[in-house]
Amino acid sequence: MGELVADKHVRYILSVEKKKDSFESVVMEHLRMNGAYWGLTALDIMGKLDTVDTNEVVSWIMSCQHESGGFGGNVGHDPHILYTLSAVQVLALFNKLDVVDVDKVTNYIVSLQNEDGSFSGDIWGEVDTRFSYIAICCVSILHRLDRINVEKAVKYIISCKNMDGGFGCTPGGESHAGQIFCCVGALAITGSLDLIDKDLLGWWLCERQVKSGGLNGRPEKLPDIMSGMLLMVGSF
Amino acid sequence: MHGRPRKPLKEEDESVLSAKAEKLRLLQSQFLANHQNRIYSKEALDLSAKLLENNPECYTAWNYRKLAVQHNLSQSDSDSVASLFDQELKLVENALRKNFKSYGAWHHRKWVLSKGHSSIDHEMRLLNGFQKADPRNFHAWNYRRFVTDLMKRSDEDELKYTEEVIGENFSNYSAWHNRSAILSNLLKRKAEGFSHKEKVLQEEYEHVRNAIFTDPDDQSGWFYHLWLIDQTVKNDAPLLVSSWPSRGSTITLNGHGNNRLHGLSLLNSTLSGTTTLPIILYFNQAVEGINSSTVAVKSEILKEDLVWKPLSVNNSSTAQVWVVYLKLGNMELQLSKTYSIEITIGYSAGIVSSNGYHYGYPSQIAFELCVQTAHTEPVEGQYPKLTSWKDSDFQKVDHFEESNFVASTDHHIPTTSNWCREAIDEEITNYQDLLSDCKIGKLTLARLLTALDLLSPEHDKRKKHTEEILKLYTELMKLDPTHSLYYKDEHSLVLLQQITSSEESLLPHCHYYKDATETNTSYVCLRLQNLLLSRMGSIKNLLWVQMLDLSHNELRSIEGLEAMQLLSCLNLSHNKLGSFTALGPLRSLKSLKVLNISHNELGSHSIDTRRYLCSSPLAHTEVFAWDRFEILCGSYSATKFWEAFLIFESLNLTDLNITGNAVADENFTSFIVKVLPTLKYLNDEEL
Numbered sequence: 001m002g003e004l005v006a007d008k009h010v011r012y013i014l015s016v017e018k019k020k021d022s023f024e025s026v027v028m029e030h031l032r033m034n035g036a037y038w039g040l041t042a043l044d045i046m047g048k049l050d051t052v053d054t055n056e057v058v059s060w061i062m063s064c065q066h067e068s069g070g071f072g073g074n075v076g077h078d079p080h081i082l083y084t085l086s087a088v089q090v091l092a093l094f095n096k097l098d099v100v101d102v103d104k105v106t107n108y109i110v111s112l113q114n115e116d117g118s119f120s121g122d123i124w125g126e127v128d129t130r131f132s133y134i135a136i137c138c139v140s141i142l143h144r145l146d147r148i149n150v151e152k153a154v155k156y157i158i159s160c161k162n163m164d165g166g167f168g169c170t171p172g173g174e175s176h177a178g179q180i181f182c183c184v185g186a187l188a189i190t191g192s193l194d195l196i197d198k199d200l201l202g203w204w205l206c207e208r209q210v211k212s213g214g215l216n217g218r219p220e221k222l223p224d225i226m227s228g229m230l231l232m233v234g235s236f
Numbered sequence: 237m238h239g240r241p242r243k244p245l246k247e248e249d250e251s252v253l254s255a256k257a258e259k260l261r262l263l264q265s266q267f268l269a270n271h272q273n274r275i276y277s278k279e280a281l282d283l284s285a286k287l288l289e290n291n292p293e294c295y296t297a298w299n300y301r302k303l304a305v306q307h308n309l310s311q312s313d314s315d316s317v318a319s320l321f322d323q324e325l326k327l328v329e330n331a332l333r334k335n336f337k338s339y340g341a342w343h344h345r346k347w348v349l350s351k352g353h354s355s356i357d358h359e360m361r362l363l364n365g366f367q368k369a370d371p372r373n374f375h376a377w378n379y380r381r382f383v384t385d386l387m388k389r390s391d392e393d394e395l396k397y398t399e400e401v402i403g404e405n406f407s408n409y410s411a412w413h414n415r416s417a418i419l420s421n422l423l424k425r426k427a428e429g430f431s432h433k434e435k436v437l438q439e440e441y442e443h444v445r446n447a448i449f450t451d452p453d454d455q456s457g458w459f460y461h462l463w464l465i466d467q468t469v470k471n472d473a474p475l476l477v478s479s480w481p482s483r484g485s486t487i488t489l490n491g492h493g494n495n496r497l498h499g500l501s502l503l504n505s506t507l508s509g510t511t512t513l514p515i516i517l518y519f520n521q522a523v524e525g526i527n528s529s530t531v532a533v534k535s536e537i538l539k540e541d542l543v544w545k546p547l548s549v550n551n552s553s554t555a556q557v558w559v560v561y562l563k564l565g566n567m568e569l570q571l572s573k574t575y576s577i578e579i580t581i582g583y584s585a586g587i588v589s590s591n592g593y594h595y596g597y598p599s600q601i602a603f604e605l606c607v608q609t610a611h612t613e614p615v616e617g618q619y620p621k622l623t624s625w626k627d628s629d630f631q632k633v634d635h636f637e638e639s640n641f642v643a644s645t646d647h648h649i650p651t652t653s654n655w656c657r658e659a660i661d662e663e664i665t666n667y668q669d670l671l672s673d674c675k676i677g678k679l680t681l682a683r684l685l686t687a688l689d690l691l692s693p694e695h696d697k698r699k700k701h702t703e704e705i706l707k708l709y710t711e712l713m714k715l716d717p718t719h720s721l722y723y724k725d726e727h728s729l730v731l732l733q734q735i736t737s738s739e740e741s742l743l744p745h746c747h748y749y750k751d752a753t754e755t756n757t758s759y760v761c762l763r764l765q766n767l768l769l770s771r772m773g774s775i776k777n778l779l780w781v782q783m784l785d786l787s788h789n790e791l792r793s794i795e796g797l798e799a800m801q802l803l804s805c806l807n808l809s810h811n812k813l814g815s816f817t818a819l820g821p822l823r824s825l826k827s828l829k830v831l832n833i834s835h836n837e838l839g840s841h842s843i844d845t846r847r848y849l850c851s852s853p854l855a856h857t858e859v860f861a862w863d864r865f866e867i868l869c870g871s872y873s874a875t876k877f878w879e880a881f882l883i884f885e886s887l888n889l890t891d892l893n894i895t896g897n898a899v900a901d902e903n904f905t906s907f908i909v910k911v912l913p914t915l916k917y918l919n920d921e922e923l
Contacts, residue, residue, distance in 0.1 A: 023257035076268040163416035163463040
């Protein structure tokens, strides 16, 4: 079996960070906060987090925070729960959570929880179980899990459980590896994994592996790396 | 994009792309400036439209559009309001053409629709056209759910739609899924025409048969079929399926001392010096609301309300098993007198399952308690002897004597309608040929046969299909080795169900354990070694067990064991337990004294895949005794031992065997001895 060429991966990640003018970089400018999380976590796993300038990253992150406490995907972009989590994750990675007002961020997340326990992505109201996971994960990192209504959040997630044991983005939504990762993750953090039909879901997840060995996100779809990653984590 | 290989760019392509990037960057920075300064002029709006048509993922631009609409609404007359929104819809259409999976685009459309100025009928027409082109797009299905809700389209109409879509292409998992969701809804609220579950399921079986026979390789039909089987077999309402003590049993206790009971031990038990008696209620699914208002316990020996506890591995308030402990030591029980205890479950509403169904009808259990003088007095300060698990220490049980030996297995199971059994029977007949050669076919047959056996009453002498089912799973392990662990688990469950289903089948596995110190008493051990068990099951039939030998199997988990509240001696040696978190269920076993976990894989795996299944400081549901832990750890690396600490800190073991595990080095061994102050024997040696 081959070995991971770690150095090449590190060089690639650092080069992407610098190439702000490439087409890919521009078209994804609005989600640079997510990109930062993925890239920096990868560097950290390879033990190379010190190759980036911590202060530069931290000050850029803080410049993306809004009055509401939420973070945007890049400077000038509106706050959204997606980028708020990435921001908190990156700060936690650098052990710099002390630079942020934890309660302010928590309040932003709390303000996004709806009556039925679900979470909106931002003030415009899009609801998705992805946001449930993001909210729970974020306040969990900040040690403020008790500030959201955990019971209702869990009830909402369970209401998105389907005939195959999987989860969709909203009640009645089709099971999808990505949503399953988010729902299982949220239930794990809140200690509610007993509410999952483990055997049924486990079987559905195993069936995502196709003959080539790759993993697809839903039945009768092509395999891809994103689904592969989400599935491996969800299967735990 | 899926399935496309990456190719390095050619030089000409690079410069084109570079120009494109520059244009986009300019567009985006101009947009951000407009947004920042709240400029909503026509020019600014056109710019944002251009941006979104190029890059629909730029979420801030969708927000901007909404702000612009709100701003311009206040300044326009009623005529132009509709066109204002039409403009937005047109933009979404263009954006979706660029990327029909754009969350931002779909949500913007929902936002526009919810304002109420657009034609919903037009939306449905557009949607139908879109879904014809891509019937698997889940954004479209979600949007459909939104629109049909807005126009209050009936579930019945939507059900017909799924039928149409499936009719065009049977391999439409999305359509089958939606069908299951709509049907569940109709069945749950007993809508007109859907109040007879049987009739509905009958039709569904016919529907899915067409799909499966047309293309047996496609998964959609099979998953739906599995759901149908589950709907046919399951009992929505929570029910009590087992208890200890069981209905009509007599529990005999040995009393030591005159009137004051110094200790009680169950007849034929290794328990001694204990003064609590558990009462265990085992339901068919997880429930909440078990308390003194919903469960009444009547007896002359009880003076106060009892507190019922849910037995769940992670401190949840819902559980399939509930227990209460009678503090017999505090009661004044007279020798040779029989006390009766009556338990009424569900005498008032409040017991609810996690999917909202209430306990059906009140059920009752009554049993008797009797105290007799012990044959021998226990010697003060006497050490318990080292438990040996050798064959020579066991003697087969010829026949069962006491009625409190084995829990009765048919508690309150309502007679299932004949239709369910017939439906499953028919499925087996219909699919017999199809099911024989492919993997999913064999699995479905195994599941159908299991369902059939489940629906047959326990006392039915008609031959059960256990052998056939076991054979199918064994074949599946060879046919589909990547999923062999799953088949192994199912095989274990079926085997355990067979063994524990009756006294006759249990008898060969029951042995007396001879202990020389108490000559007149011999405890019964349930011996289940060498059965290739990879998981436990049928625990509802094993609540009476005090001594259990599960050695020489392939157990990776002991989930369910937390219900075995009488367990005091447990042998798990020579299994495949790979982490301390897998031993989580043991934490609930307050009576456990003897534990053998030698020759497992504790410490062999660097990653614990079970970590989140059990309580841990990471799961936020546990109060972790950090202080005591740190003191006991001393200079050792804390992370190495905290899982073990979590398991053992609440147990009162007298005998522990951990040899043959990678984790059991000197450091660990001395740590565990400190955690267990009651320990007398370690690794078969006296401490």
